[in-house]
Amino acid sequence: MSQTDRPIALEARGLTKHFDRPAVDALDLTIFGGEFYALVGPNGAGKTTTLRMVVGLLRPDAGTITIEGLDALSDPVAAKQITAWLSDEPILYDRLTPYEYLEFVAGLWRIDPEITEARAHDLIGWLGLEAHAHERCEGFSRGMKQKVALAGALVHDPKLIILDEPLSGLDAGSARLVKDVLRERVQSGGTVIMTTHVLEIAERMADRIGILAQGRLIAEGTLDELHRRTGKATSSLEDTFLMLVAEPAATA
């Protein structure tokens, strides 16, 4: 299936957000269903701001956002129903257990308790949290909290999962587990959008990579397409990234 035939999971047009300076500048972004999309860029490029606007945590100054054909700005509740957000800092309720947290999330998304209970059970097992499933989260390590938060993002079976630096601070085992879970979601038809500073992860996991700098999408495509843009087919994503990012900085 060519890209033009695929359904669009997320479409942003002219997305703009100014703080003291333009954080996101008339950004156009199209992400297809069943795609693993990595958004990379230097610090302050506007990656997190972009995603926070998409999930409804920031109001754009201008532009449109469509999620699975739903206008996310005029019908946010419907758009949120099929979207999950996982921030880089897993913030849970310390006094709830992972199971209670998942029950709470399922309740917020109005999912049938019988379905979510079974799903929660599977997710807890999958993420290796069985031993701690009924302990309060207050003593959990960062990795464990990140896993619980990921389970919360998946328990309502979203079509679109948006993750901001989901692997930061995780040990190798936990990072592998999270990557496996995300890959499985994509294989089963879900769409994953992820920001990362670790270019190797984008290189290995993403179907397409978008490079954001100064609030603009300066390059986008598969790894090969990005290499071709720089004319260095054998270079790493890191080299390609640095060359592409250097261009707008030089012209700025």
Next chain:
Amino acid sequence: MSRSHTLVWLAGHEFRLGWRDWVAMMTVGHRRRMGTVAIALIVFIGFMYLLAYSMVRRYALAGVEPDRATLIVATGVILLSLSTLVSQAIESVTRVFYSRSDLDLILTSPVSPRKLFSVRITRIVVEVTLFAMLLATPFIDVLAILGGTRWLIAYGVVAAMATVAVALAVVLTAVLFRTIGARHTRLIAQIMAAIIGAAFVIGLQIVAIFAYGSLSISSLQSEWLIAHVPALGSPIWWPARAVLGDPVALIQVSAISLALFVAVILIFAARFGDYVLAAAGVSQAMVSRRSRWKKFRRRSVNGVLRHKEWMLLARDPWLMSQTLMQLLYLVPPAIFLWHSFHSRSDAYVLLVPMMVMAAGHLGGNLAWLSISGEDAPDLIATAPISPQRIIWSKIQAVMGTVAFIFAPLIAALALASVKAALVAVGGILVTVTSAILIQLWFRTRARRSQFRHRQVTSSRIASFAEAISSISWAAVSALAVVGTWFTLFVALFAISILGGVWLISPSNNEAYAVR
């Protein structure tokens, strides 16, 4: 670096940090607000001088050889102040144990824990002394201006009291560490701090109720008490004598407080390092409080949010103690009502406003926890629920908790007077609604763990407005119990306060969902 040099250097470091903490607290991190803070302080101090003039001018000419009645009143004031200072000192000492901040750095350096904690205890003494001075200075100055310089000796007593308060707090906290362990010390110490802070006033009122059928603290000057206190030469009067300008008594009091302070430093400073490690062990250890397995329940979205709020509150004993502590102040009027049941209608005039005020304060605390102290705001904001529905659920959670706590009290009151109970219900409803509205207008993003400093993390205007609002509604309910038309004027004043707060509240707030 020599030993004494290390101590001085550490002290300099501590006091610089203390000053910056204070500035940051007063300006909420915006140094540009220093001018505003200075003006506010001047206004506050001016108000305190006026208050002091109205309260103590008649005592300015009291003799250096006072009678028993004067000594009793002076001792009562000292004990009242001491209980407040001990309460504050316990908070500060506990914070030294549990807030990590720079302790990891300093404890892994070659500086001895004894030196570090000697300096930190001294810093607490200075902080508590400055706090006490801030409150006492207007009173002492007014007395000195009207009655002579001998009153300035009272400054020495304030410093001695602060030193004693910190020494007592250190001993109490250390005893708690030894007896109940690091895991529970923080909670118990903070509950004790609140109880000690309130205990003297509450105790005095309860004694007054049973002895004289009144809540007035002026019963301190009763003939019975005067007849039964120790003789004038007793050391128990030294602090009171010092306050009244006796230099010999000041030397005695200062010597005792200094000896106590040195003993505490010698005995406990070296042990603080162990306590800090024990406290760190608690925070880093895996907490394995297990819950029973329960099947997922079907609830409405409102029900899910309400249940979450109540469960988080019920599972946090520290938060619960902090939010419910002000209910302690309801004990004396409740006893008063019980004591004078059916015999005196003026009990309602006292009890109903106190209930309304306590409910307003409780409602404000709960509203802050629920609205601003949301630990997972992103989760709530990205859930498929409208912001209005989220807010409504949180309001229900707050109202439900207040209703749960006050319903038994209202029921008991209704047995005595249906009219008073109805006024109390109306007052509680209005004051809690006002508190919730203020929190909504000034909502911010904070963690529940920041609750103790909610006045700092949120808006001071909101805190002030909340207090004024609950006092106003309490006054309205008191007048309503009496049944006077003046109630309407005070109610209009309370409503105008809310209106004013709404006008100056931030217009655009993204604390929850934005669309």
